[in-house]
Amino acid sequence: MFSRISTVVFYALFAFAILAAATPGGKPTTTTPPITTTVTVTAPATTTTVTASQCTTGDLQCCDSTTTAGSAAGAALLGLLGVVVQDVDVLLGLTCSPITVIGVGSSSCSSNVVCCEDNSWGSLISIGCVPVIL
Numbered sequence: 001m002f003s004r005i006s007t008v009v010f011y012a013l014f015a016f017a018i019l020a021a022a023t024p025g026g027k028p029t030t031t032t033p034p035i036t037t038t039v040t041v042t043a044p045a046t047t048t049t050v051t052a053s054q055c056t057t058g059d060l061q062c063c064d065s066t067t068t069a070g071s072a073a074g075a076a077l078l079g080l081l082g083v084v085v086q087d088v089d090v091l092l093g094l095t096c097s098p099i100t101v102i103g104v105g106s107s108s109c110s111s112n113v114v115c116c117e118d119n120s121w122g123s124l125i126s127i128g129c130v131p132v133i134l
Contacts, residue, residue, distance in 0.1 A: 059119060060098070061113070062109030064111050065095070068089055091128070093116055096116070096125075096126045113132045116130075
């Protein structure tokens with residue numbers, strides 16, 4: 001009788017071992033790519049200098065620097081954000097902060113003052129900018 005119990009236990013352990021080997025575990029074999037969002041921005045017709053009162057496309061911004069979308073730095077930033085622009089000559093403002101109407105009179109910005117079409121990327125980047133004379 002004891003041999004029958006040991007035989008049943010052996011087959012039960014064998015069946016569990018087969019099931020454990022057949023059950024997938026660990027990392028999945030297929031992965032889904034991360035979801036990216038692509039944003040297309042159209043630049044203003046020409047990039048000219050305007051006065052603060054002519055800024056009709058967006059808020060005035062004080063940016064640490066400006067570059068074009070076709071430059072190495074501009075293309076790298078836009079690529080990381082998943083932003084596609086239609087024109088490589090679009091002016092980008094980098095590390096920008098908004099200038100209030102009160103701040104315009106005192107010209108508190110010692111860097112690049114621009115009027116940008118798309119300021120939706122926080123303070124990192126502003127797209128479609130036009131230089132402004134205060």
